[in-house]
Amino acid sequence: MNLDELKELRQVACETAVSAGKLAHEMWSQPRQIEQKGFRDLVTDADFAVQHCITDAIRTKFPDHGFLTEEEDSQLPETGPIIWIIDPIDGTTNYSRNVPEFCVSIAACARQADGYQPLAAAIYDPMRQELFSAAKGQGATLQTGDTPPRPTAVSSVNSTENAVLALDWSSSADTRTSILELVGELMHSSFTVRAIGTAALAMAWVAAGRVDAYINLRLRPWDVAAALLLVQESGGTFTTPAGEPIMWDVAGMSCLVSNGRLQFNL
Secondary structure, eight states: OOHHHHHHHHHHHHHHHHHHHHHHHHHTTSOOOOEEEEEEEEEEEEHHHHHHHHHHHHHHHHHHEEEEEESTHHHHHHOOSEEEEEEEEOOOOOOHHHHHHEEEEEEEEEETTEEEEEEEEEEEETTTTEEEEEESSOEEEETTTSOOOOOOOOOOOOOOOGGGEOOOOOSHHHHHHHHHHHHHHHHHHSSSEEESOHHHHHHHHTTTTSEEEEEEEEEEHHHHHHHHHHHHHTTOOOOOSOOOOOOOOTTTTEEEEESSOOOOOO
């Protein structure tokens, strides 16, 4: 894919994420229709509205592209030269409780034998008007409101005792137990540990150097795709907790996102 094509994918991802984020922001303070789609797994009417906003805009621009979305939609094509991996509202539990920590996550990806290769990505935090974006080989940026974009870079922290770590819980009891064990080990060896409640935004903060590492033992492709590119283009690493390349799995993936300077014994 040439540079102009990457720029176009990035521009569409950014414009669509901002438009969708504005819709999420408008709906945020309104009464919500909340459903439980699984154990400890919520969805709101805003998730569906925002996802339709995103997919309609992308299909208008790229009618032959495919989609992998968090909310099921049988009307969307699943195949194409580019697959758009979308989480319309990452941090739905926060959103449903009017906690202002959530984001829109969009990635344009090439399908590979072992998963997906993110080519362009955007993560938008509508409450702060912060747009994180990246294109493969072109670096990553953060734009706040109408200010010019500025490059992002992971932190320079190189010792866990000075590190700010972030994590999130899972709906699975077994996974929660495993995370709790990790917290028990890390809380004494790190500066502090935070639970953010939105994986994509927490990983974007790693890319921006606000958080030094993020751990989650059950992420889905729509949580990962945009953030993976942001972190890598900002100089960070995105692996399993054991340091191996992640294996794409819709059922869930274990991920350690880091500035690449910290050593963990997980």
